[in-house]
Amino acid sequence: MAPAVLAVDQGTTNSKAVLVSADGSVLATGSAPVGLSAPQPGWAEQDADNLWRSVLAAISSCLAAAEPVEITGIGLSTQRESVVGWDRRTGEAVGPVIGWQDVRTTSWCSSLPDDLDTLVRARTGLRVDAMFSAPKLRWLLDHTDADRVGTVDSWLIHRLTGCREHLTDAGNASRTLLYDVLEFGWSPALLEAFGVPRSVLPDVRPSNAGFGVTAGVPGLPDGIPIVAVLADSHAAMYGQGCTQAGMIKATYGTGSSVMTPVDEFVADGCTLAWLTDRPLYALEGNIVSSGAALAWTATMLGLPDVGALIELAATVPDAGGVSLVPAFAGLGAPHWDRAARAAITGMSSSTTRAHLARACVDAVAHQICDVTDTIPGTPGRLRADGGATVSNLLMQTQADLLGHPVEAADVAEISALGVAELAWTTLGACTGWAAQRRYRSFEPAVDAAARAGRRAEWAAAVASVRTLK
Numbered sequence: 001m002a003p004a005v006l007a008v009d010q011g012t013t014n015s016k017a018v019l020v021s022a023d024g025s026v027l028a029t030g031s032a033p034v035g036l037s038a039p040q041p042g043w044a045e046q047d048a049d050n051l052w053r054s055v056l057a058a059i060s061s062c063l064a065a066a067e068p069v070e071i072t073g074i075g076l077s078t079q080r081e082s083v084v085g086w087d088r089r090t091g092e093a094v095g096p097v098i099g100w101q102d103v104r105t106t107s108w109c110s111s112l113p114d115d116l117d118t119l120v121r122a123r124t125g126l127r128v129d130a131m132f133s134a135p136k137l138r139w140l141l142d143h144t145d146a147d148r149v150g151t152v153d154s155w156l157i158h159r160l161t162g163c164r165e166h167l168t169d170a171g172n173a174s175r176t177l178l179y180d181v182l183e184f185g186w187s188p189a190l191l192e193a194f195g196v197p198r199s200v201l202p203d204v205r206p207s208n209a210g211f212g213v214t215a216g217v218p219g220l221p222d223g224i225p226i227v228a229v230l231a232d233s234h235a236a237m238y239g240q241g242c243t244q245a246g247m248i249k250a251t252y253g254t255g256s257s258v259m260t261p262v263d264e265f266v267a268d269g270c271t272l273a274w275l276t277d278r279p280l281y282a283l284e285g286n287i288v289s290s291g292a293a294l295a296w297t298a299t300m301l302g303l304p305d306v307g308a309l310i311e312l313a314a315t316v317p318d319a320g321g322v323s324l325v326p327a328f329a330g331l332g333a334p335h336w337d338r339a340a341r342a343a344i345t346g347m348s349s350s351t352t353r354a355h356l357a358r359a360c361v362d363a364v365a366h367q368i369c370d371v372t373d374t375i376p377g378t379p380g381r382l383r384a385d386g387g388a389t390v391s392n393l394l395m396q397t398q399a400d401l402l403g404h405p406v407e408a409a410d411v412a413e414i415s416a417l418g419v420a421e422l423a424w425t426t427l428g429a430c431t432g433w434a435a436q437r438r439y440r441s442f443e444p445a446v447d448a449a450a451r452a453g454r455r456a457e458w459a460a461a462v463a464s465v466r467t468l469k
């Protein structure tokens with residue numbers, strides 16, 4: 001039987017499973033949706049058992065679509081910052097997954113002392129914000145009986161290993177606000193500040209250090225090693241071969257993430273992408289709503305899906321002066337204004353549904369530019385990945401607004417391929433798959449004055465929703 005790595009990419013809306021051979025070929029894929037609910041405004045919850053079942057369903061449909069293979073290892077890529085709590089004795093989830101988009105702890109975060117933010121920046125590269133795990137963990141500990149907690153990777157490791165292991169990788173840990181990315185351990189000062197006891201947290205391992213073996217997983221043999229674990233956005237960066245300073249990638253998911261590796265840790269907007277034989281730090285900007293904004297606008301316009309929205313957007317040459325700022329849960333990077341709310345500006349009596357659709361596509365691209373504008377010496381060429389990159393209209397808009405070429409990876413499963421590549425590298429295979437990957441290239445097609453005009457229109461719309469001036 002041919003050897004393969006089974007890569008699982010657990011995201012906000014879907015769980016995917018991909019069988020990948022040692023040369024990077026995709027042998028089979030499977031996917032299953034995950035439910036998401038908003039029981040109160042600003043809350044985002046998922047059912048932890050449903051999430052686990054969606055992983056099993058994705059694996060099962062992937063294996064059913066493949067010729068028989070020998071699974072030599074598992075690679076795990078997961079949505080970040082979301083947290084789960086469970087009972088140490090029974091292994092069962094206690095309470096919901098609190099999603100990364102959930103902002104229920106915003107006012108609690110605002111009540112924390114300013115000097116905590118200084119400490120958080122110095123030790124994690126991040127800032128105090130309700131998006132990150134620590135305030136969500138505090139909420140779980142206050143409102144449930146959980147005595148074990150972790151991010152989604154640790155919940156899946158727990159289930160894949162028959163409830164034996166309580167582990168996380170350093171890249172996922174770096175998104176919690178509790179992990180010292182310079183000392184490579186949970187920070188006692190940050191644990192105390194957020195009121196999270198060390199005893200409830202997983203042990204942190206380097207991203208390719210091994211995370212136990214499968215036990216009792218329906219449809220999988222026991223004893224398969226979990227070789228590598230990466231956070232999904234970081235896995236996309238690995239899959240893009242974006243591993244050196246001077247390269248930049250954007251992942252278009254439910255939100256978007258722009259990342260560029262840096263040679264040294266910077267105490268603002270920096271994250272630990274992974275830890276292998278050495279750490280790789282990256283500057284990152286998280287955009288809260290991009291794919292979610294496209295889906296919302298499609299629904300509001302009575303369209304069946306995002307594909308139909310983009311088709312409608314393509315029927316007009318521009319947004320006709322309309323801007324749509326998708327601050328449904330506030331603004332993330334680079335504005336970090338959680339009290340801001342969404343708005344549509346610039347409408348006139350000649351505004352059509354197509355202009356609104358086009359404004360939403362523009363918004364996804366503008367938000368990426370807002371982040372790249374803040375990255376010093378932004379490299380010219382942007383590598384793009386994620387579901388929305390199938391849209392040529394979006395990619396062309398991105399190149400036009402950026403003023404630099406955009407290269408869209410011609411693979412749908414870049415995060416799964418990224419973690420599969422790290423797993424195969426760890427197992428001793430010769431990789432470097434990004435060099436052979438095909439990209440769709442988009443060159444800017446508008447002049448500097450037109451670009452500046454559109455960026456200024458967008459900036460005015462963002463300014464109109466901001467609460468922090």
Ligand SMILES: O=P(O)(O)OC[C@H](O)CO
Nearest residue numbers: 011012079080253254255
């Ligand atoms: O589920 P995605 O792909 O939108 O990714 C979610 C991110 O990891 C949140 O930081």
